Amino acid sequence: MMSGILVISEHRNGELRPVSRELVGAAVALKDATGEPLRVAVIGEAPERYVAELKLAGVDEVLTVQAVVDAFDPEIYEASVRALIEARQPSLVLLAHSVDSLGYAAPLAVKNGYGFATDVFGIERDADGWVATRAGYGQKVNIEVDFPGRSVVVLTVRPGAYKPVETFGEPSVSAVPAPAVTPRSQHLGFEEPAGGDDVNIPGAEFIVSIGRGVGEEDNVEEFKELADSVGATLGCSRPIADAGWLPKARQVGQSGKTAAACKLYVAMGISGSVQHMAGMKHVETIVAVNTDPEASIFTIARYGIVGDIFDIGRELRNHF
Amino acid sequence: MKILVPIKQVATLDEDFEFREDGRDIDPDFLIHDLNEWDNYTLEEAMRLKEGPGGEGIEVVVATVGPESADEELRKCLAKGADRALRVWSDALEDADAIGVARVLAALARRESPDLIFAGVQATDHACGATGMALAGLLDLPHAAVVAALDYTPGSNSATVRRELEGGSYASVRIDCPAVLTLQLGINTPRYASLRGIKQAAQRPIEVLDAEALGVTADALGAAGSASRVRRMYVPEKGRAQMIEGTPAEQAARLAQIIKEFGGAA
Ligand SMILES: Cc1cc2nc3c(=O)[nH]c(=O)nc-3n(C[C@H](O)[C@H](O)[C@H](O)COP(=O)(O)OP(=O)(O)OC[C@H]3O[C@@H](n4cnc5c(N)ncnc54)[C@H](O)[C@@H]3O)c2cc1C
Ligand SMILES: Nc1ncnc2c1ncn2[C@@H]1O[C@H](COP(=O)(O)O)[C@@H](O)[C@H]1O
Numbered sequence: 001m002m003s004g005i006l007v008i009s010e011h012r013n014g015e016l017r018p019v020s021r022e023l024v025g026a027a028v029a030l031k032d033a034t035g036e037p038l039r040v041a042v043i044g045e046a047p048e049r050y051v052a053e054l055k056l057a058g059v060d061e062v063l064t065v066q067a068v069v070d071a072f073d074p075e076i077y078e079a080s081v082r083a084l085i086e087a088r089q090p091s092l093v094l095l096a097h098s099v100d101s102l103g104y105a106a107p108l109a110v111k112n113g114y115g116f117a118t119d120v121f122g123i124e125r126d127a128d129g130w131v132a133t134r135a136g137y138g139q140k141v142n143i144e145v146d147f148p149g150r151s152v153v154v155l156t157v158r159p160g161a162y163k164p165v166e167t168f169g170e171p172s173v174s175a176v177p178a179p180a181v182t183p184r185s186q187h188l189g190f191e192e193p194a195g196g197d198d199v200n201i202p203g204a205e206f207i208v209s210i211g212r213g214v215g216e217e218d219n220v221e222e223f224k225e226l227a228d229s230v231g232a233t234l235g236c237s238r239p240i241a242d243a244g245w246l247p248k249a250r251q252v253g254q255s256g257k258t259a260a261a262c263k264l265y266v267a268m269g270i271s272g273s274v275q276h277m278a279g280m281k282h283v284e285t286i287v288a289v290n291t292d293p294e295a296s297i298f299t300i301a302r303y304g305i306v307g308d309i310f311d312i313g314r315e316l317r318n319h320f
Numbered sequence: 321m322k323i324l325v326p327i328k329q330v331a332t333l334d335e336d337f338e339f340r341e342d343g344r345d346i347d348p349d350f351l352i353h354d355l356n357e358w359d360n361y362t363l364e365e366a367m368r369l370k371e372g373p374g375g376e377g378i379e380v381v382v383a384t385v386g387p388e389s390a391d392e393e394l395r396k397c398l399a400k401g402a403d404r405a406l407r408v409w410s411d412a413l414e415d416a417d418a419i420g421v422a423r424v425l426a427a428l429a430r431r432e433s434p435d436l437i438f439a440g441v442q443a444t445d446h447a448c449g450a451t452g453m454a455l456a457g458l459l460d461l462p463h464a465a466v467v468a469a470l471d472y473t474p475g476s477n478s479a480t481v482r483r484e485l486e487g488g489s490y491a492s493v494r495i496d497c498p499a500v501l502t503l504q505l506g507i508n509t510p511r512y513a514s515l516r517g518i519k520q521a522a523q524r525p526i527e528v529l530d531a532e533a534l535g536v537t538a539d540a541l542g543a544a545g546s547a548s549r550v551r552r553m554y555v556p557e558k559g560r561a562q563m564i565e566g567t568p569a570e571q572a573a574r575l576a577q578i579i580k581e582f583g584g585a586a
Binding site: 012071072074075078097098099102103104105106107108109110111113114115116117118119131132134135136137138140141142143144145146147148150184185186187188189190191192193206230231232238239241242243248251254255256257263264266273274285287288289292293294298299300301302303304305306307308311312315316318319320 | 583
């Protein structure tokens, strides 16, 4: 009988990634509900260095797996997590829905016949086993999935969906033998984001941000002027930066900047993808302007305007 | 050499949509179809290699697992220069999740033996981010996800890729080929189809196969080959947005007030 919850932590460049503590947060709640033991694993060249930080309250055991390199490799992670599952027989394995797990979670699940769902933000257990909730159709609906006949379920958990555990406990620590892997890829190095523009999205208190709703490059200028006239920093969603209409330094979101100091964020023509929201959903006052009344950005905004950004923009300028 | 580009026909919701009778999906009458945004980039990357140095012999094959309506997306790819298009379908695939789809793509890939496979990082509808890498697992090929730059010389037995990480940094990785990569938005600038291309694509053949003919057995097909099962689909409770009603002038006046209050408080 498989039992227990196994959390796989993440680190990069020698730092534990904060999402690891969120996964523990999700797992502690499930441990309280089900009584299953909770284990946290770390895979790395010198995994011991992360152990102290992972001795979090609620964790019963910290597991280490030694790897030949410290940087992420999908085949080393896949084999290590498989070895961990075989060693401890958990019924539930939680990974972050992160760039690294995008590279190995699905191969792990598919090769072993595990139950599997990604980007989940709700987890429960009922008579049929584990049940997970994720979103669909551009975040407009929720989807509840289960895993009939699967004794192990692997879920990737949405960053930001659970509160991190910040207090410490006294779990035991064990090493799980490293599986033999011959990786077919090789980490060459990290590169930091390119600079470019001198704009400071993380430091800006007031951001007007434009998304694909601007339609074409020629329209960007009028929103630059709008941002200037209202005293805001101009930000954007990813398609605007990808198209080269604004520099990457202005992109808000998971692969761009976090609007860390922002108190007022006006999202114009932005649908509200998870990755965009990762950079701004914490902002106290969000105003969303969108022609689509069902746009998911309205679920996190304080104020919503169903309308055309060009109409609203032009009218707004009359007040400044 | 051959590059396989699996593409997905995605669906967005019509303004007033209804659920299917069993409550496990949307009534198909209320779905609007399109080509997954990421697949414009994967096709472009394949075309970029084909049109680049040493690419003369490259065949670009686009493939989808989907019903007849998905032919439209394959034709968009043919119009942009793909050499060949394939579609696989069986009714049982209605109930397939990303893993179930990957099993069919794996059977197809075994038949086609491509040198590279480019899938999208995720799809705009359900954002699973699983199909491409599950395919790599099934084929036991080297793989890398969220690739934002690719350096590959046709015929070479390795490639250098730049994985895009959180916060906009990157990791460079050398990877053995054949390989499966999921490509990220912005890796290139996708082309538009020419009018002539669109006209010609309408006449081009699409090879249609059923999954069984590819050797996908009943125990791996559709629900049986999936790693999850949808129980129900529902509209989540709306968040806290307070809607500002009125004419655009009235809405903008209220927004101006919010901005000015913020300015006063700052
Ligand atoms: C690994 C990964 C990392 C990513 N990182 C980021 C990131 O850092 N930042 C980011 O933004 N995205 C990121 N993305 C992409 C993300 O998934 C979405 O594709 C993107 O956020 C969509 O941008 P958008 O909202 O501007 O466009 P869309 O989703 O196309 O939305 C456009 C919106 O504009 C509305 N609209 C259209 N015309 C008008 C008009 N005239 N007036 C008002 N409204 C209008 C539409 O109703 C729609 O809601 C990432 C994706 C992945 C997989
Ligand atoms: N039905 C399908 N047919 C072909 N390829 C698909 C299909 N579904 C997903 N994909 C591939 O997987 C990517 C999206 O991944 P996912 O988010 O897992 O659906 C797409 O860009 C395609 O490359």
